[in-house]
Amino acid sequence: MSAGEDLERWGGAAAWSAGAELTPMQTLLWRAERHPVQSSTTTVVIDLDRAPDWKRFVAATEWGTGLVRRLRQRVVDPVVPTAPPTWADDPTFDLGYHLRRERVSSREEMLAQAAQVALRPFDRSRPLWEGVLYEGVPVEGGEGAAYVLKIHHALADPLGTVQLLSMLQSGRRAHTARKPLGDEVAAPVGVDGVELAVAGLRADVSTLPDLARTSVRTLGHAAVRPQAVVASALRYGASVRRLLTQTARPSPQLSPRTGKRWTFLTFEAPLAPLRAVARQGGGTLDDAAVAMVLGGLRRYHARRGSDVRELPVGVRVSLDRADDLGNRFAQALISGPLSIEDPVDRVAAVRGEVLSLHTERALEVLDAAAPVVNRMPAFVGASALRTAVPPDAFVLTLPGPPRQRFMAGAEVQGMYVLGPLPGAALTVCLVTVGDTACIGVNVDASAVADLRSLEECLAEGVEELTSAGG
Amino acid sequence: MSGLSAAAQEAIEAIEAGPQGPTVGAFFDLDGTLVAGYTAATFYGDRLKGRDVSPAEFLRTVVTAVDGELGGDPTRIAHVAFSAMRGESEEAFADLGERLFRSKIAGTIRRESRALVMAHQRAGHTVAVASAATKYQIAPVARDLGVEHLVCTQLVVEDGQFTGATDGPMLWGRHKASGVRAFAREHGVDLADSYAYGNGYEDVAFLSSVGHPTALNPHRDLRAAAARLGWPVLDLSDPVGGSLVAAGRTVAALAGMNTGVVAGLAYGLARRDAHEGRNLAVRLATSLPMALAGVEVDVQNRERLWTHRPAIFVANHQSALDIPVLGNLLERDFTIVAKKEARWDPRTFVGSLVIDPAWIDRSDSASARATLDGVVERIHGGTSLMIFPEGTRSATPVLGPFRKGAFHLAAQAGVPVVPIVLRNTGELMRRSSLVLNPGVVDVCVLEPETDWSVDDMSERIAALHAKFEQTLARWPA
Incomplete structure (x- = not known):
């Protein structure tokens, strides 16, 4: 290095x-x-x-x-x-x-x-x-x-x-002398x-004429072609409704959630077999990660004697290209199948669910609404974030350092991300560190009756995928 | 040239260049992909016409359909329909499927979709129709396309009657995808090498389960998704429907035909030469209406129409348009064989005056033989014969079996057989349609075949049938 x-x-x-x-x-x-x-x-x-x-x-x-x-x-x-x-x-x-x-x-x-x-x-x-x-x-x-x-x-x-x-x-591992520094310490800006x-208001006022012009144009357009505007609005509304309502109901095995008792779990797995399973199922590492979590939850539900067949999973969808490139992402829900035993088939099913989101014109709805919602009192934004069915699990894949790394002379052995629990029972983040997948799971302990059993099941889910691809 | 579009041709070439054999799958959606429009709508329209639908059921259907459009559960409409079928006989419903196929659905199969199916079949791929529809809608289409496998929604039948329930989920969206994956496992199909064609926004999961997805004439939302996912989009032309303009031209064409006939016969009377009069009438009666209707003919190997006269011309038969097209090609000195019952049929009466067919009385075999002797005589006198060996018009471009009559005549008269392949007359004028659409008819005259005898007749007929099929499948450039 x-x-x-x-x-x-x-x-x-x-x-x-x-x-x-x-x-x-x-x-x-x-x-x-x-x-x-x-x-x-x-x-x-x-x-x-x-x-x-x-x-x-x-x-x-x-x-x-x-x-x-x-x-x-x-x-x-x-x-x-x-x-x-x-x-x-x-x-x-x-x-x-x-x-x-x-x-x-x-x-x-x-x-x-x-x-x-x-x-x-x-x-x-x-x-x-x-x-x-x-x-x-x-x-x-x-x-x-x-x-x-x-x-x-x-x-x-x-x-x-x-x-x-x-x-x-x-x-x-050794110390690096003469490391680069940022710009000369900028004078602390006394913003209040x-x-x-006031500055924001002034900017708003100065853009008012433009805003008015745009509104008039939009209204004019609507008056001339009412059918097209109504049809487009209905299609957008239908898409919003599908995104918000047409996923599985939350599992009773993962409630009641309070969001106040976080438990951190970590797992690790070799990356190569995970990528192999993803390929076999025609999907990406993200799809494999979701399938892995579903495999664990499938076992947990079976152990608890539950017959839940699917549950809502929050995933990140790239708005630019399907294959995890690009910078624009949307958070969306899919119905994660719990009934599929074969891990490769599960990856393929997840792939299908995730790609199907791309037909939804309202995928960017929260992004699009954010500037408007922000002008309103804070509780409006808080409820906007709550409108959707909360997922049972969020699953996220993040690219970490590709090679060996050190911090002040100590070697990094693993890097786990534990995300927040905004209404979810679990948040799972898979970070790729070198040739290892570091899987961090934040669990709402109040929503899980048998935490130890869940941990075992998730570990088995990880094992299932790595052995399927090995 | 009215061949395949460049995009369709390219897709077919890619299939030909790709891996071959049964481990490669090709999955076709039905509604909107293989056929234009929705077969379920055809079925429901028939139900409405038969007044099988109570106002309450109708209202429920409409409300459910609208809700599905507005972001509700789009599969509920189908379940409403299925439950309304409770107690109905499966056999009667299957018959209805066959009837609606012949009268309506057959004409909506896209020509280029058919070409794609055939390209996959030639490559030896495992071809299947994968659809949320029931087998009563799909089976006739699949059979016509020569597709053996169906991956579709199953209805529960008890004692020959529908229970109103489905066996397993409706194969829509994710369920269609998992149905296809299960099919692939059972049949040893490698999905990474396989192809899928779909048009609906719900088809993304289905399409994404294969290595080569194509959005075919996609729904607006699928088109957007395909652009984002980098999937190829293929826009195929729909079968031409009868437009008002086309209808007007048809009327003009019929008028032109009659004018031609009258003018030709009048010429014959004036010149006291009925033979020449008839030839002129045929020319006018076939070329005038085709010009008026905007139909052109693109002929390959036109010279073969003249090198072996008198001869027996055999052609495939899909449309009422075939007769004027062939009349236009053969121009003069030919006739057809017709049933005696049709002699006084008012629809063909004028035509029969012109063409003077050889009438056969099928009810009396002695007389039929006598007529055939007369036909042989006419052939020797220089009149060629035009025969459709399939006997009847087929509902679709699929070739029916050949009957032997034409070839027996060729053996008896000692004249050659000149095969004529007609490609798309069925598209310009659908079976059971009275409207003729403008376009170009593709015609290919095959190598004339001489020296017919009874000994090897069956084999030679089979070989000729195969040549017709090959020509239809891969139109010579």
Whole structure:
């Protein structure tokens, strides 16, 4: 691993997250947040082969926050929602508030503590992240560590979090002297809420003539061709209705959900057989991940004597191309089959469900509605996010670092993303780390009668897929 | 040239260039893919006409259909229909399927879809119709296309009657996809190499289960999805329906035919030469109406129509248009064989004056033989004979079996047989339709065959039949 490659990647990290304003979708999540039930927090658990030197670790983090300014910035809200919230440097930034270390005696204890960290709400007036280094985690032949990073969705979504972390980690165990720094410390911008609101209002007023013109044009169009407009509106409405209502009912085995008792589980699997199963079923790694979770839930339901045949699963759909490329994604629900025994057939069925979403013109409905919803009081946004049937499980696949990585001299052994539980009983994130799939599962413990059994079943589901492709 | 569109031709070439054999599957949706429109609508229309439908059932159907369009469950409409069928006889329903196929649905099979099916059949692929429809809708179409396998919704039948329930799910959306995957497992079909054709927005799961999906004349939402998923889209032409303009031209054509006949016969009377008069009448009666209706003829090997006269011309028969087209091709000195019963039929009376057919009395075999002797004599006198060896018109372009009569005559008279293949007359003028649509008729005259004898007649007829089929399947460029 050349140091040059590291430098290049770090240069990229400095340019990360350039925009000052929150995007409409980030704004919606920011305003609608009701932690932890409607939370936007992502937690990353990084297994390390040894405890890094604490001083070096703090220095590295200090450097990282200098490189990626966002980590030293806070969100400033306008007093009335005329403008989107804005990022501004936090003049009171203190690394000591955000980074600390603890000692644990087992990995389970670390995961339990990580869940507690994740459940506590952020101080919304400070930079939106928190890191804890857990020392004393036993590993083969000694003592390892785990770094738990909790990050707000407004700062980075799970995909961005993993990207950011992979960018900041080093390709070498040794220290790199003369690491690049971000731009010279920009003067903390003294943005306040009143100014923001006024500026937003001024912008709104200046765009009013344009807005009026557009509205008149739209109305004129509707008056001339009422049939076309009505037909198009009906089709859009039908699509919204299908997306919101035409999936399986939530499973009674995964309720009642409170969203207040998070339990973190982790699994790992070799990537090659998972990709092989995906290929056999004509699908992608995402489809295989969904099929894997369904395999686990299928076993759990069988053990509980339940005859649920399908359940709603939340997936991420690329709006650009089907094959996981592109930058625009929509969250949507599919009916995940529980009745299919053959894992390859299950992958194919999931593939069909996911691709079928592409016929829905309303797939982007939440994205499209976000700017409008954002001008309304926060509870409107909160309920907009709740309108859909909540899925039983969210399943997400994220590309992690392709090669070996180090943090302050400790080797990264695994990287698990534990997503929030916005109404779901489980959130599953599969991160590809080198040739391994690191699977992090956040479970709403109040919704699951037998947590141990669920863990066993999910492990069997992972095993089923890896052996089918092996 | 009214051959296949460039896109369809390209798709067929890709099939020919791809892997061959039965492990490759080709799955065709029915409604909107193989046939234009919805077969279920045809069935329901028939039900409405027969007043089998109570106002309550009708209302329920309409409300369910509208709800399905507006984002409700689109399969509920079918279940409403199925439950209304409770107590009906399966046999009667199957008969209805056959009847509706002949009268309506056969004419809606897309020519280029048929060409795709045949391309897959030539490649030895395992071809199946995969549809949410029932086998009563699909079976006649599949049989006509020579497709053996159906993957479709099954209705429960007890004591020969429908119970109103389905056996398993309705094969719509995800269920069609899983039906196809189960079929592939049972028949050893490799889906990654296989093909699927569908048109509905619900067909995405079905299409995505194969390696080579094609959105065929897709519904608006499937078209959008196909663009996003990078799937090929194929737009095939629909069978021509009778437009008002076409109807008007047909009337003009009929008028032209009569004018031609009268003019020709008048010429014959004036010149006191009935023979020449008849020849002129045929020319006018066939070329005038075709010109008026906008029908052109594209003939391959036209010279073979003249090199072996007198001869027995044999052609395949799909449409009432075949007769004027052949009359136009043969031009002069020919006649046809007709049933004696048809002699005074007012619809053919004028035509028979012109063409002076050889009448056969089928009820009296002695007289029939005598007539045939007379026919042989006429042949020796220089008059060629035009015969449709299939005997009747077929509902679709599929070739029926050949009868032997024409070939016996050829042996008896010692004249050659000139085979004429007509491609798309059935499309321009559907069976049981009175409307003639404008277009180009493709005609191919095959190599004339001489020296017919009773000894090897069956084999030679079979070989000729095969040549017709080959020519229809792969039209010579």
